Amino acid sequence: MTRPMGVLPPDADGRTLNDPLDEHVLERLLGLVEADAQGCVLDVGCGRGAMLERILARLPCRAIGVDPRDDELRRARERLLRFGTRVTLHAARWDELAPRPAAGSLDAAVCVGASHAFADGRDALPAACAALGALLRPGGLLLLGEGFWRRTPDPEYLAATGMHADELRAHAENVAVGEAAGLVPLAAVTSSEQAFDLFESAFWTEAETALARAPDDPAARARAEHVRRWRDAYLRWGRVTMGFALYVFRAPG
Secondary structure (H helix, E strand, C coil): CCCCCCCCCCCECCECCCCCCCHHHHHHHHCCCCCCCCCEEEEECCCCCHHHHHHHHHCCCEEEEECCCHHHHHHHHHHHHHHHHHEEEECCCHHHCCCCCCCCCEEEEEEECCHHHCCCHHHHHHHHHHHHHHHEEEEEEEEEEEEEECCCCCHHHHHHHCCCCCCCCCHHHHHHHHHHCCCEEEEEEECCHHHHHHHHHHHHHHHHHHHHHCCCCHHHHHHHHHHHHHHHHHHHHHHHHEEEEEEEEECCC
């Protein structure tokens, strides 16, 4: 999905995820993951390492995080330092990663808001399901966070955000994509309006705070104007048009 330009907002009010997830939903569904000390979990688009931190704090397994953003990986390294050699972080795009985990080697794979790492546009979700599903051991889990259309998007909303009507699917269609990849759906939980509001508002806060601190900075001014346009589009159309959900699929076997 197209997002406001520039850096991600800083951690605020305990939010460490760059996606509109409800904490209680995340904790419940992460609790489905099982892995022993010989097991391994992969997070593509791991960002600041918040997902991996939750998993490694509960399970004795190893973990691999992949993200192309150096600033995010720096924060992930700080967050995950206490887990030592149990975690390996790669500052790379998925298509640049070498070596990759072997087929059938993972207890779980996580990809939240990062299906674009596998393909562009409408092809991203099926490509992510196919690629990550192939890496799971029999019975392994895929936790996938993905946007969806609550209703047909207004042309004005698409024009204001730079999104495309075929960029997302309906909620039920996202589940069907996982099934088409041979995976078994276990859960599909949509984010609340409050979680989405908090997520979007964090961008507004970051941009307006930066501008207030440097009112003569052209970059801060440009970012604030961009975020304000996105804010207006979100409040007018996006809040009732676009949703987000966390899907859990199980590999057969």
